[in-house]
Amino acid sequence: MSVAELASARLDWAAAQLADCRLCPRQCRINRAAGERGFCGAGADAACFLHYVHYGEEAELAPSLSVFLTGCNLRCRFCHTAIERRERPAKPLTPELLRSIVQRGLAEGARNVSFHGGEPTVNLPALLRLFAALGGLPPIVWNSNLYCTSEAIEALRGLPAVYLADLKFGNPTCAERIAGAGDYWEVVRSCLRQVAEAEPGKLLVRHLVLPGHLDCCTRPALEWLAAELPAARVSLKTDYLVMPDARGDAQLGRFLTPEEAREAERLAAGLGIPLAAGPDFSSVRDAPPQGREPLEVEVVISPTGAVFLHHPTRDLTSVALAVTQRGKSEP
Numbered sequence: 001m002s003v004a005e006l007a008s009a010r011l012d013w014a015a016a017q018l019a020d021c022r023l024c025p026r027q028c029r030i031n032r033a034a035g036e037r038g039f040c041g042a043g044a045d046a047a048c049f050l051h052y053v054h055y056g057e058e059a060e061l062a063p064s065l066s067v068f069l070t071g072c073n074l075r076c077r078f079c080h081t082a083i084e085r086r087e088r089p090a091k092p093l094t095p096e097l098l099r100s101i102v103q104r105g106l107a108e109g110a111r112n113v114s115f116h117g118g119e120p121t122v123n124l125p126a127l128l129r130l131f132a133a134l135g136g137l138p139p140i141v142w143n144s145n146l147y148c149t150s151e152a153i154e155a156l157r158g159l160p161a162v163y164l165a166d167l168k169f170g171n172p173t174c175a176e177r178i179a180g181a182g183d184y185w186e187v188v189r190s191c192l193r194q195v196a197e198a199e200p201g202k203l204l205v206r207h208l209v210l211p212g213h214l215d216c217c218t219r220p221a222l223e224w225l226a227a228e229l230p231a232a233r234v235s236l237k238t239d240y241l242v243m244p245d246a247r248g249d250a251q252l253g254r255f256l257t258p259e260e261a262r263e264a265e266r267l268a269a270g271l272g273i274p275l276a277a278g279p280d281f282s283s284v285r286d287a288p289p290q291g292r293e294p295l296e297v298e299v300v301i302s303p304t305g306a307v308f309l310h311h312p313t314r315d316l317t318s319v320a321l322a323v324t325q326r327g328k329s330e331p
């Protein structure tokens with residue numbers, strides 16, 4: 001069955017969820033169709049606050065058309081999109097808007113359309129309606145925290161080409177303190193297992209190494225992945241950025257040290273985890289993107305000298321690549 005046919009067959013389930021929302025462990029049991037909002041703040045329709053062709057995703061995904069939706073059921077203090085989600089005006093994601101975003105993204109060279117949040121799963125009912133209405137979408141990447149129910153995962157089955165799922169923490173205490181979800185460790189491991197069993201070969205798990213959390217989070221997360229999901233590809237992210245909500249925290253308020261990054265990589269290698277390749281910026285196109293909305297470029301230099309570019313332009317990417325390549329070749 002096509003994505004549109006699969007989505008059409010699940011519209012009754014989607015309507016029932018909206019009328020009495022139990023999509024995730026928050027179990028708000030509110031009527032989103034009648035305008036009520038639960039913990040995630042998502043309404044009956046999806047709303048998009050940002051979209052662009054992303055060259056910084058894992059090599060197997062980039063360039064990827066990233067579509068950012070409002071609504072999230074976690075409260076991670078290091079969230080990259082929390083500020084933009086709060087401050088950027090969001091537009092209702094109608095079939096016409098999604099079609100035009102996808103056409104522009106494909107014209108820019110995107111290989112897939114990736115739904116981000118916030119959290120896309122809290123918008124699943126609306127996205128099922130959009131998928132049913134549109135058809136003919138490029139491969140779908142589901143960039144999710146997987147903090148959801150097994151019914152939600154069942155409703156997703158067959159739709160994404162790739163589940164780009166996070167495993168953020170390695171124990172309940174850190175999950176509660178940092179993201180406000182004490183049941184995270186149990187829930188997300190169960191959802192990861194379910195995806196791995198139901199959709200073999202589609203799971204790419206991201207783990208962002210948090211400063212000061214090697215032993216409590218990175219080690220147990222990697223050990224669990226190696227033991228339970230040996231076939232899943234793992235993307236180990238060592239580019240932690242200090243976001244405003246994390247300032248003042250003894251650990252999250254600082255950058256990762258080079259030693260912490262190396263230790264995380266050593267841990268993964270020691271466990272035999274197959275790591276997914278990081279971004280390949282050779283896919284950045286020479287021609288300027290058509291009709292792309294200007295984004296604020298963010299350049300962050302950490303105390304260790306690491307430079308992070310957020311929303312880089314093509315020219316800035318070229319300069320950064322030239323500088324880093326030169327740095328590698330010099331003693």
Ligand code: SF4
Nearest residue numbers: 021024027028038040
């Ligand atoms: S998806 Fe949102 S409204 Fe529904 S249960 Fe989860 S947090 Fe509550």
